[in-house]
Amino acid sequence: MLKIKDLHVNVAGKEILKGLDLEINAGETHAIMGLNGAGKSTLANTIAGRDDYEVTKGTIEFMGQDMMEMEPHERVAAGLFLGFQYPVEIPGVSNLNFLRTALNSVRKLNGEDDMSAAEFMKLVREKATHLNMDPDMLKRFVNVGFSGGEKKRNEMVQMAVLNPKLAVLDETDSGLDIDALKTVAEGINVQRREDTAVLLITHYQRLLSYVQPDKVHVMIDGKIVKSGGKELALELEEKGYADVA
Amino acid sequence: MDDAVIQSYEKQAEALEGSVAGMDDLRAKAIKDFAAQGFPHVKAEDWRYSDLKTLRTKAFSPANHAGETPDIPKAFTDCAARFVFVNGRFSESRSDMGDLWQAASVRPLANHFMANPDRAAELVRGRDGVGMLNTALAKDGMVIAVPAGVEIDDPVEIIHIMTGADDCAAHSRHIVELGEGASVHIIERFIGDDSSYWTNSMLQARVTESAKLYHTRLQEEGANAIHTSKAYVNVGAGGQYHACNLSLGAKVGRFEAYVRLLSDESNATIDGVALAGTGQSHDTLTHISHTMPHTTSDQIFRTVADSRGKTSFQGKVTVDKDAQKVEADQSFKALVFDRTAEANAKPELEIFADDVKCSHGATVGDLDAKAIFYLTSRGIDPVTARQMLVEAFAAAALERIEIEPLRDALMARVGDWMAERKAKPIPENKSRVE
Numbered sequence: 076m077l078k079i080k081d082l083h084v085n086v087a088g089k090e091i092l093k094g095l096d097l098e099i100n101a102g103e104t105h106a107i108m109g110l111n112g113a114g115k116s117t118l119a120n121t122i123a124g125r126d127d128y129e130v131t132k133g134t135i136e137f138m139g140q141d142m143m144e145m146e147p148h149e150r151v152a153a154g155l156f157l158g159f160q161y162p163v164e165i166p167g168v169s170n171l172n173f174l175r176t177a178l179n180s181v182r183k184l185n186g187e188d189d190m191s192a193a194e195f196m197k198l199v200r201e202k203a204t205h206l207n208m209d210p211d212m213l214k215r216f217v218n219v220g221f222s223g224g225e226k227k228r229n230e231m232v233q234m235a236v237l238n239p240k241l242a243v244l245d246e247t248d249s250g251l252d253i254d255a256l257k258t259v260a261e262g263i264n265v266q267r268r269e270d271t272a273v274l275l276i277t278h279y280q281r282l283l284s285y286v287q288p289d290k291v292h293v294m295i296d297g298k299i300v301k302s303g304g305k306e307l308a309l310e311l312e313e314k315g316y317a318d319v320a
Numbered sequence: 321m322d323d324a325v326i327q328s329y330e331k332q333a334e335a336l337e338g339s340v341a342g343m344d345d346l347r348a349k350a351i352k353d354f355a356a357q358g359f360p361h362v363k364a365e366d367w368r369y370s371d372l373k374t375l376r377t378k379a380f381s382p383a384n385h386a387g388e389t390p391d392i393p394k395a396f397t398d399c400a401a402r403f404v405f406v407n408g409r410f411s412e413s414r415s416d417m418g419d420l421w422q423a424a425s426v427r428p429l430a431n432h433f434m435a436n437p438d439r440a441a442e443l444v445r446g447r448d449g450v451g452m453l454n455t456a457l458a459k460d461g462m463v464i465a466v467p468a469g470v471e472i473d474d475p476v477e478i479i480h481i482m483t484g485a486d487d488c489a490a491h492s493r494h495i496v497e498l499g500e501g502a503s504v505h506i507i508e509r510f511i512g513d514d515s516s517y518w519t520n521s522m523l524q525a526r527v528t529e530s531a532k533l534y535h536t537r538l539q540e541e542g543a544n545a546i547h548t549s550k551a552y553v554n555v556g557a558g559g560q561y562h563a564c565n566l567s568l569g570a571k572v573g574r575f576e577a578y579v580r581l582l583s584d585e586s587n588a589t590i591d592g593v594a595l596a597g598t599g600q601s602h603d604t605l606t607h608i609s610h611t612m613p614h615t616t617s618d619q620i621f622r623t624v625a626d627s628r629g630k631t632s633f634q635g636k637v638t639v640d641k642d643a644q645k646v647e648a649d650q651s652f653k654a655l656v657f658d659r660t661a662e663a664n665a666k667p668e669l670e671i672f673a674d675d676v677k678c679s680h681g682a683t684v685g686d687l688d689a690k691a692i693f694y695l696t697s698r699g700i701d702p703v704t705a706r707q708m709l710v711e712a713f714a715a716a717a718l719e720r721i722e723i724e725p726l727r728d729a730l731m732a733r734v735g736d737w738m739a740e741r742k743a744k745p746i747p748e749n750k751s752r753v754e
Contacts, residue, residue: 123697126689151699163694167712176708177698184699216712233698 076101076241076272077122082133084114084121084297091117093297094133099241099272106275106283108308109294110316115276116160118294119245123157124150138240151177152184154240156233158247162226165217170229173217174199174236181237202235205265207258224255231262242266243274248282260285280312293319321358321376328379330355333456340430340459342437350445350455359449366448369632369664370574370603374546380489380518382457383407383482389414390483393511397725400474400504401426403462406481408490410460423470424504429461429493443493444524444552451550454522458493464506466531468499475505475534475723482512482519482542489518496523498531498559505534505723510549510569512542519570521549529583530558536721538730541569550576557583564721565592566730567602568737574603581608581615588617591717593730595737596629596661607636610646610676619650622717624710625661626741632664635680641672650680655687655713687713707738 077099084092091114099105109115121128122135124147135142138153145153165173179189190198203210208228218226227247234242247259263286267273275288283291283305291307292299293316301307301319311319333351337344359375360367384407392404392414401420404411410428420426433440446452462478482490496506510519519541527533533553541547547570553561567573579588594602608617623631637648654663665682687709695705714734721727 125693125697146702147693147696148699148701151697157697159694159697163688163690165691165694165709165712167715168708172708173695173698176704177695177700180701180704181699237699 076138077274078134078136080134082118082121082135083131084117085129085131086117086127090131091297092121095294095298097292097299099274101240101272102269103290104267104273104275104286104288105290105292106277106288106308107292107294107299108277108280108311111278113294114297115294116245119157119243119276122243123147123155148180149184151237151239152181156237156239156242158227158230158234158242158244160246160249162218162230164219164221166219168217170213170215170217171199174213174233177233178236199232199236202232206231206235206262208232223250224252227251227259228255228262231259234266235262239266240270241272241274243276245276246278247275248277248279256282257285280308283308322378325376325379326355326358329453329456332382336457336459340433342433342440343443346440346443346445347456350452353445354449354452354456357449357452364448366605366634369630369634370572370601372450372546372572374572375518378487380487383485383488383490383517390481390513392479392481393509395477396507396729397723398474399477399507400472402477402479404479404481405460405490405492407483407485407488408460408480408492410462420464420472420476423472424467425463425465427463429463429495430459432463432495444522446522446550450520450548451522454491454493454520454550457489457491458522459491461493461495463495463497464504465497466499466502466504469501470499471502472504475507475536475726477507477509480508480510480519480521482515482517482545484513484515485517486515487517488515489520491520492522494521494523496525496533498525498527498533500528501530502528503532503534505536507726508535508537510537510539510541510547512545512569514542514544516544517542518546519549522552523549524552525561526554527559527561528556531556532560532562534722535561535563536726536730537563537565537575538733539565539567539569539573539575541573543569543571545570547573549574551578553577553579553588555579555581555583555586555588558585559583560587560589562589562720563591564718564730565590565604566718566733567592567594567604568733571599572601574605576605577607579606579608579617581610581612581617583612584614586612586615589619589720590617591620591720593621593714593717593734594623594631595734596623596625596631597737597740598626598628601630601632603632603634605634605636607638608648610637610639610643610648612640613642613644613646615643616647617649620717620720621652622654622714623652623663624655624657624714625663626657628660630662630664632666633682634666634668636668636670637678637680638670639673639676639678643673644675646673646676646678648676648678652680652682653713654682654684655710656684657686707735710738711735
């Protein structure tokens with residue numbers, strides 16, 4: 076599903092990713108762990124196609140397509156979802172309007188008709204309820220006045236509505252209390268299917284107790300230095316990055 | 321200023337002698353004052369953002385009745401009456417008098433002072449050349465007086481249409497008088513074709529005790545027009561002046577609101593949105609005078625300037641020495657889409673009382689790149705993302721319009737304006753703050 080080969084990325088003229096390789100297949104959940112500054116968020120943002128992340132070498136292939144040729148919104152239509160470490164507040168745009176515009180934009184790019192208002196409301200209410208989100212929050216402006224946990228929950232609602240093939244979740248577990256963590260983990264687990272894949276980017280092992288990965292990668296200084304099974308996460312937690320790597 | 325221009329206007333004023341009962345003396349004084357000072361120059365502090373060079377170099381003739389009947393735009397909502405002015409002249413046949421006359425006194429300016437010529441002295445004279453010329457040359461307008469206790473539910477629309485009016489001007493003067501506890505919503509629309517005309521309009525209002533005047537303006541003049549308009553409003557105890565202006569049209573557009581809060585608990589709420597495309601200039605000047613204690617004012621302005629567009633906001637709030645416990649808020653935010661776009665903000669607070677709450681804020685910048693990425697990362701294309709953000713930005717200044725279809729219509733104008741910008745790629749983030 077996702078094939079990254081020898082990826083080099085500059086941010087503000089400085090090389091952050093220095094030859095990264097990663098392959099994720101349908102049905103798999105991977106976790107990338109690493110310290111601050113290792114380049115984890117750079118990887119997530121590069122996959123999503125953010126400006127200012129300059130790919131100087133290497134390739135990213137998603138669903139058999141060259142991702143470098145695709146605009147950020149086209150990547151979403153192809154089935155990518157990026158869960159933000161810091162979800163953005165958008166005053167004046169309601170959550171519902173945002174979700175509906177997003178969903179219908181994706182449907183349009185995939186040659187489908189708009190979802191009817193009634194069908195959409197039913198879908199969103201169902202997803203929000205499942206993720207313990209107060210339906211009133213759907214009417215509020217996107218992330219404005221939301222707590223850290225509510226913002227992350229909102230990311231999960233967006234993911235559930237857009238139903239991506241590949242979810243890249245950047246530090247989705249940071250800043251969550253244990254109840255919120257469990258809800259978010261539940262949201263991720265629902266998304267794990269035969270035909271989908273998840274890439275968790277995280278600092279800590281904590282989330283991985285609730286979302287058990289098939290593979291764990293250790294990232295240091297812009298490269299993946301070690302890969303293994305889920306036991307690697309525990310080893311990291313115990314011994315620290317320096318010893319494991 | 322060009323003497324020939326002044327002479328031409330003197331002649332125009334002379335020709336109007338006897339056209340409006342009671343106004344001759346006022347006209348004579350106003351044209352004399354105008355001749356003495358001419359049009360304001362950009363060097364004048366209040367006019368630094370609007371260049372009236374065109375007006376200084378050539379005289380605009382009185383606009384004549386148009387031969388062809390222009391289309392009257394559809395109403396936004398049910399109206400108590402719709403008054404149509406074509407090239408500055410009241411067009412009874414195109415107007416819809418509705419049932420407003422049953423509840424309020426409605427008559428054209430020309431007849432207004434017939435019974436009481438002395439009352440013409442109550443007309444606002446204007447303190448600059450533009451206002452003086454309006455006083456000297458206005459011969460048409462609506463006078464709407466709502467008796468005490470009468471609330472007109474549906475809005476009253478005044479539509480100004482300019483057509484085939486190259487180098488012609490229309491000077492109109494509207495008067496609104498609200499008795500105690502009365503209320504009315506006036507919608508003013510300004511539209512026109514591509515001719516190079518000048519609309520010079522003034523509305524003066526007296527809002528007495530506990531009365532409410534809502535005033536929504538939509539300026540969609542033609543691309544080559546000059547638009548200057550002024551509102552002078554006096555508000556009594558517990559009264560309210562609630563205005564919202566959306567400026568889209570004209571090459572050079574300017575709206576001024578002068579509001580005097582004359583007694584306890586009187587309020588002025590003035591909001592506005594201006595969208596300047598390439599080569600357009602939109603200037604808004606407000607002056608709210610808090611002359612008495614416990615008066616309040618609140619202003620929200622949002623402007624957007626595309627390449628080589630310019631928006632300006634000058635907001636003056638004065639609080640007199642004995643006007644304690646006044647609250648006055650003012651917020652101005654501007655978006656500029658590239659380095660050639662310009663936004664000017666000049667908040668001015670003159671406070672002579674010591675127990676007041678006054679605030680003002682002004683920001684200028686481009687759309688938030690993080691917000692654009694967030695929207696595109698959910699599958700929304702960048703053009704739609706920008707449109708959503710601009711609509712949200714402008715909504716803050718339009719959402720206090722209480723009539724929903726009217727508010728929606730104005731919001732839709734903002735969306736349409738952004739949609740028109742699709743064709744042009746918008747250059748990278750740059751902003752400038754004066």
